[in-house]
Amino acid sequence: MKVKDSARIDLESSWQPKILAFLCNWCSYAGADLAGTSRIQYPPNVRVIRVPCSGRVNPLFILKALQSGVDGVLVSGCHPGDCHYISGNYVGRRKSATLKRFLEYLGIEPGRVQFSWVSAAEGAKFSQVVKEVTEDVRKLGPIRRWTLQPQAQKP
C-alpha cells in the first residue's frame, strides 16, 4: 500500500495529544461504537477504557493517568436520568465537579480533564466531543511532568 505524503511523520512537531477516555458501557461506549459504524471521522488520539458506569470512575484513575504522562482525560456517561444503574452518573457528577475544580486549583490547566454526557444514540456527539477535547489538549501542549524538572517546551 502506498504511504500518502501526509502520513509522513514530521519529527519536529511529532507530538500528538494522548487522551484517555473512560466511557460508560451502556451509553457513551455505545455512542462511540455508533460513531464508528456510522463512519464518522474523528481524531485518533483517544484511547478508550470501558467502565460499567461513569460513577465507577475513581478519581485516582484520572490522577494516575495524568501522573503517567497522559495529556488529557475524558470521562463520559449517560445523561442525567438515564443511568443504567439509576443514580451512578449523579454520584459521579459530584465527584467530577469537585475533582475538576481541585485539579485546576492545583495548576493542571482547565481543559485537560473534561466530562460529557453522551447517549448510545449520539454517535455524532461523541465524535464532536472527541474533536473538541483533542483540540483543547493540543493547544495546551504536552502535560507538565509531575517533577521538579524545568517545564517542557510546547511544540
Next chain:
Amino acid sequence: MRRGPAKLEKKNLKAFLQTLMERYDLFGPVRLAEGVSVYKRIDDPQEVDLSSANPQKPLKEVFFAQSEVMFRYEKAGRKTEVRSTEEVERERIVLGARPCDIAAVLLLDQVFSGKDYTDVYYAKKREKTTLIGLACNRPLSTCFCASMGGGPFVRRGSDLFWIDLGEAYLVEFLTEKGEALSQNTLLEKADASEIDLAKALEQRASEKATSSLSIEGIEKRLDEMVESPFWDRVQEKCIGCRVCTYLCPTCHCFDIVDEASRGQGQRVRNWDSCLSPLYSLETSGHNPRPTTRERTRQRLMHKFNYFPKNFGSVACVGCGRCIIYCPAHFDIRKTLEEILVP
C-alpha cells in the same frame, strides 16, 4: 602526630568548597525552606548552610538513603542483565555533620558494616567518605547528647573537625583522610588566639549541654519491665506516624520492594518504620506487634535494651529531633526518667 589546626576564613569558604568539588562529591546541610534543611549532594557551594541547627533529616541518609535502587534488571533476549548500583565512583566529603549525627553513624557502622554482615550499599559509601564534623557552639535545650556519651565538641568519628569562630572556622585534622585535605592553599595556619577561642567555645558549649538525665542501668531496668503496665500509658499519645523513626539518626529499619514492568525493573530499598502496623504484619494476617503499645515498647526496647545487648551501647545519641518534631510532643527524656524511677 597530626599536624596542627588550620583556619579557613568564611569569606574563602565558597572557593574552598569549589576546589573540593573538583575531586570530590560534596554533601552537606542544605536549606529547603525556612527552618527546614536536609543533607544533600551539593551542586552549588552557595547552597551549604552551616549556621542553622541540625537538619531535620539526619546524616544517616548520606550512607543509607531513604530510597535507594539496589540493582536494575532487564531481559535481553533469553538472558536477564542485572546491574548493581553499589559502586561509588568518586570520593565523597560530608561537611557540617554534628557530633551527635556522627556518633549515630558509628553505631550504624556496627549494623551495616560490622562483624556479622556487610551491606555493600552502605559500606562502599562509607569507605569513600571523608567526614567533616562541625562543633555545636550553641546546643539547644533539647540536646541531650551528654547523657548518651556524646557532647557538642566530641570529635570521635570525624576526619576533620571544624569549629565556628565567627569570621572563620578552626580546622582540626584528626585522621589520615582528614590530612589529605590539608594542602589546600585557602587553609592558613591557626594562631594561638584562635585556638584559645575554640577552647573557650568548647568550654561554654559543654557547660550548656549538660543534662541531668542519666541512663545508667537502663538496660537492666528494661529487662525487668517487659510486661509492665507502664507501656499502656507510654503509648497513649503516640499517633503512630513515622516522624521519630525517620528523623532519628540511628533508626535503620527498611523495606525492600521490586518495581517491575514489561521485562525490566529494579529492586529498591526504602526506609520503613517499626511504628507502622504493617511493618510486623505477617502474611498469615497475624501481627506480633498489633497495637501502639507493642510498637512503642519495641522502639524503646530496641534503642535501650536490644541494641546494647547486640552492640554494647544504647542506640540514641541525644540529638533531640524526636522531641522537637513529634506531633504529639512526646519527650523521650521524660520517658527514660520514668523508666528509671526505682
Next chain:
Amino acid sequence: MMANAPSVGAWKSIGAESVQPFSPIRSGNPMIEQRIREKAKELLSRKDVDLVIGFGRGTLPLRATPLFARTPEEAEELIWNSFCAANLATYLHKLSRFKVGLVVKGCDSRSVVALLRERRFEPERLFLIGVPCQRMVDRRKVQRVAPGEILDAREQGDRIIVKGEDFEIHLKRDEFLYSSCQACLHRNPPKADWLASPPVEESALTEAFDEARLFEERPSEERWNFFIKETSRCIRCYACREACPMCYCSECFVDSSRPKWIGSGLDPSDLAFYHIVRAYHQTGRCAGCGACERACPMEIRLSYLTQKLNRDVKELFEFEAGLDPKDRPPLSTYEPDDWQEFIK
C-alpha cells in the same frame, strides 16, 4: 496552680525538677482551665467515663501535649491555653471500646460529628467537653521572629512573652495565630455535652477560605510549581495522615499493592500524588483544623489544599462538614439539579 506540678502523663508521678530549665507554658485562661479540670474530675470520679483526653503541659515552651487522665488526680494536670492546638479526636479510633471524655474546640467537635456521621463510634460512648475557642497560636510563627531558641513562653492577656538565653520579646497574640484559626467561623463546638465557657461570637479575622482565594489568583503554572516544590520536601512520614482524625482507613491507598497507586519511596510525582489524594479524600469531611500542616516536620503547606475542597463543597452543595450529625456526606448523595455546566 502555677507551682511545680507532677509530670504530665506519668503513671508514677515524679517531680519536674529534672527537666528544668524547660519551663512550661503558663496558662492563659485560668478560669477555663479550672472548669475543665473540675468537670474532668467529676466525670472520672463518677465513672461516667473511663478516661478524659485533654491537654497537659509539654516539656517544651509554646506546646501543650495530649494528656490522658484516668483518675481525678491525673485530671488535675489538665491545662488550657493558646497552644492547645492539636485535634484530639484522632485518638478516638484507638479507644472505641472505652467511654471517653474528650476536650474539643470548635474544629475538633466538627471532626467528632463527622466521625459520628461515618458511624465510627457510638455517641453514647463519648462525652464532649466543649471549649469555645480563643484561636490558637502558631508556635512556628512565633519562633520565626525570635532571635534564638525560645526557652520560656507565657501568655499574659492578649500578649505572649517569649524569652531566650539573651532576649525577651513581647508579642501580640492575635498576630501569631494559625491561618486556619484566623479564618475560622466555627469556634463554638457544634456538638458538646458540656461547655467550659459561654459561647463566643463567631467572626473571622480574615476572609473565609483566605488562603485558597489568594492561591487561586496566581497563574496556573506558578500554582503547579509551588505545589510540586512544597511536596518535594515530603519524607512520607505520614504525620499529616495520622494527625488527621478523618484518616482512619485500615488500609490506606498508599499501602495498596493491587492496584499499586504509588511506590513507597521519594519519587516526586508519587509525593504529589499522595498529597493530592490525601487531601481529596477529605472532600466533604474536613473540619479545617489544620492538624495536617501542624504535624508536618518539613513544614509543607497543606491546609490550602483542604481549604479549596471545603470551599467548593460549600459553594456547590451548601455543605460544611461536622455541623450536623444527621447530614448526608455530600459525595454519597446527589441532587437532580447539581451543578453540571462543566459537562459537555
